[in-house]
């Protein structure tokens with residue numbers, strides 16, 4: 001019993017006995033308490049900052065990047081505070097450690113210069129926020145999404161799913177392209193080259209048709225085509241499209257290139273190969289050489305094979321007519337110049353429907369305006385099971401829901417193979433102000449349909465309005481003004 005008592009007494013003495021360290025006295029038990037307190041502060045601040053980031057700040061409506069930044073600042077702040085307060089609370093007089101800190105400081109200065117630089121850069125990243133968690137960035141040849149910003153380094157997840165750890169100083173000292181700085185929307189340029197002799201309007205149409213087929217590009221702002229320059233052996237175009245997922249920039253570009261290639265194939269637009277003119281100084285001398293090689297014979301063969309190539313039918317049959325030719329058949333656009341047609345083509349796209357296929361149903365939300373380029377459609381009051389009328393090439397439909405802000409007043413079904421030019425809702429306003437002649441035509445067509453509006457006023461959700469009955473043109477103009485400011 002005595003022995004155990006002695007051991008306890010000895011341990012108590014060892015733990016409470018002050019040790020003198022560089023001018024300060026401290027016991028083992030104090031060191032132990034301080035270490036436990038440090039540990040508790042580190043773990044507690046990590047737990048609290050995670051809770052802040054994943055719960056409280058989400059509830060307060062902060063964005064992912066800001067949440068991450070606030071949580072990081074909170075964590076480092078609480079840890080620093082803990083490291084200052086705990087030793088003092090344990091009765092340690094740190095002023096006597098100043099000389100030690102000075103010495104250490106010099107050591108750190110030399111040994112951890114890079115670390116210190118990254119640490120300061122980390123603070124800059126957290127406070128200034130040139131990049132945030134979730135942003136899509138480009139740094140030299142590194143491209144990816146920011147996953148985590150720590151005080152020393154930042155983790156970037158590449159499109160190949162590889163996490164790259166980038167020292168923070170690289171992100172502060174180098175030029176970064178942040179694709180999602182203010183918003184995710186960005187415009188990408190896709191260069192396209194075609195052979196000299198190609199019709200620029202047809203090329204523009206083909207490129208825009210390709211853009212319409214890629215669902216990941218935004219319909220507004222609409223895609224644009226620039227004729228950027230006349231190159232050595234090609235005319236250079238650029239397709240400009242807006243996307244909202246910069247991460248998919250390259251796959252979208254690749255998909256567009258595929259579709260453009262396909263469109264060119266259908267429309268017999270040639271992508272050029274490099275061409276060189278060869279000047280022979282002594283053609284006469286060479287003639288005999290070529291003759292001896294049976295040049296004429298092989299020339300004939302070549303011409304034959306090139307004829308075959310040129311006349312080769314594409315795998316799929318091309319569309320009957322170009323969009324330009326179809327639009328020029330529409331009364332409002334028949335006197336348009338090539339340039340005007342080009343800007344018209346930029347505002348919409350061609351869509352083909354087959355016999356009996358519904359273009360939309362009564363009650364659908366109104367999302368686009370349609371002009372019939374070829375074929376015919378029937379307008380159906382589906383709920384009343386009534387055939388209203390047939391419309392033909394040059395006619396338009398789908399204006400009512402856009403102008404009135406109501407759902408589709410009737411269903412529209414193709415009666416045969418029908419090609420329509422579609423102008424989406426958000427471009428319709430710009431479309432009407434660009435083509436006042438068409439806007440007038442729409443207004444007068446609406447007047448023709450006046451009786452039907454009055455009859456179906458309730459069904460269409462229109463309020464009682466004297467103008468509608470007495471002066472429909474005034475009413476429609478007013479309506480266009482309120483909805484579209486035209």
Ligand SMILES: Nc1ncnc2c1ncn2[C@@H]1O[C@@H]2COP(=O)(O)O[C@H]2[C@H]1O
Pocket residue numbers: 366379388389396397398399400401402407408409410411412449452
């Ligand atoms: N009486 C009608 N005559 C011709 N077209 C009509 C008539 N009623 C509705 N439409 C068209 O059918 C379309 C159905 O969709 P919207 O209501 O957008 O626009 C409508 C008009 O373009």
